[in-house]
Amino acid sequence: MELITVSGLTMQFGNHRALDNVDFTVYSGVTGLVGANGAGKTTFMSIALGLRKPTQGTIRVLALEPIREGAELRSLVSYGPERNILPDEMPAVDFVKHLAEVRGIPRKEAKTRASDVLWLVGLGEERFRPIGTMSTGQRQRVKLAQAIAADPKLVFLDEPTDGLDPLARDEVLTLIRQVSEEYGIHIMISSHLLEEVEQICDNIVVLNAGKLVVAGQLDQLTGQSTGIEVELIPIDDRPDAINAVERSLREAGLTVNRKADSTVLRIQDETFETPSNLIRDAVADAGARLHRIQHRRRSLEDIILDTSS
């Protein structure tokens, strides 16, 4: 299902081009909008919400045109801002309820939904506490709660793990994944951390200085094997066993890369047809001990580096 389609999108601020002729499509699930600070992530979100008119190009979000049908679109989508500043004196439940009402949920329904959603994000017991007394992690959860309370079809979360320690970050990411999987809410998160995007996203859009680096479904992008990785266990009384395996594989015509003294052999596989029996025989003949053998997949970092180069 296509959620966002972008074609030739350009956003110019004076001499600075925040987005430069960007084309991509975002599909259902969790999408990571990745890029360094100033890459154009927040600018893209503001255009997608219909808050900024692009200089050139077209964008459709949930089959609506953000500028022309902005109010209608914003009743179907939600946004969680990057900043951690929220109304300090307001109890979390009032804050979530109020924004649900503004997004079109009737008052009574908004009240129950606010409580339910705060329970969902793990703040059930804390829901009557003023937001100002909450930790950064709890505030991030409140931001997520307000974003999903009105049952949107699509949520934009701007740096939802900003300022969190690794443990709290994992919890928030798990929560985002859970919201998407269990309640069918599509989510686009912006982040400058590749590992957190890899951890929970189905799709990625990578921007660099306003230009599109790569976009697509993460499975397809990382799923292509780039060869086989063979890890061997060093044996004290056969110190040459690993070298023998390497030599044998090379003699069989395979391209083998190995860092000095490493126990890992990386076999380049252009055809995806590396016969595993070749590896098995080489290991057996050398009397080596095998620890693992697996297809090597590209990481998000590999993809970005490849595309950039």
Place this chain on the structure above:
Amino acid sequence: MSATDNARILDRGYRQFDGQRLGIGSAIRSTAWQTTRSIFGLGRKARHKFFPMAILGITYLIVVIQLAAVFLFGQETAEFLTTNSWQQVAPGIVMILFAALVAPDAIVRDQKNGMFSLYMSTPLTKSTYLAAKSFSVAGSILLITFGPALLYLLGKTIKGLGPDGVGQWFETFARLSVACIVLSLFLCAFGLAFSCFTNRRAIASIVVLLAYLGTSVPSAILYDETNIGKNILLINPIETAYEFGARICNSPSIVDNYGEITTTFIALGFFGWFLASSLILLFTYQKREAI
């Protein structure tokens, strides 16, 4: 009856919303109500309630004391105290103090705590957001303009000192309502226009007060010390608005020297300031980044 007959599901958990979403009217209403709660410190600590409630209390207390005197001592006291209900509308300085208090609270806080960005991600637009804020601020100011005046009108009517006949009573009531609404809208636009340049509430309040002083003092000096003419008084926005209300109510001028200015010029001065304030507000927000 089995034990399960009385069973209820207490935790319904998160679920999809299948009902009809309410439109922009509901978003404006909810935002206006939330703003009004914030202005009067409802649901917040006592210190947030103090100033708005104190001003509100003082304006009503003055009327209650006057009404008590009227009820105790009769017509002569009533005539000595005031001649009509418009004069029960709080003095300009109280008005501007109240506007300088509530207008920044309504919009400046949103800039500082990120609510403006969040509002802009909802069906609200900049125009509807400002409409919601204006409803709230004007409504709050109406409490100190229309409230005391209406109370005084009702008190005098009960005492038998009100306007003669039903027709005249309703005419007085209608004129008073229109004048108070117009004055409240004006103070709202003026207060919002001069408090939208900063994201610090105290500074915004000071800017509103300085805008008032910066127009009222020069207008008085120029009128007294030069021969420019009486219309120079129209550069004082608050007293012009006050005088405009008096003209609507057919009340004598409360502000010195304004009686000499024609109603046409008073109306032009009023609408000029109202338009200028509204344009400042709209233009500032039009340029403001939502996210």
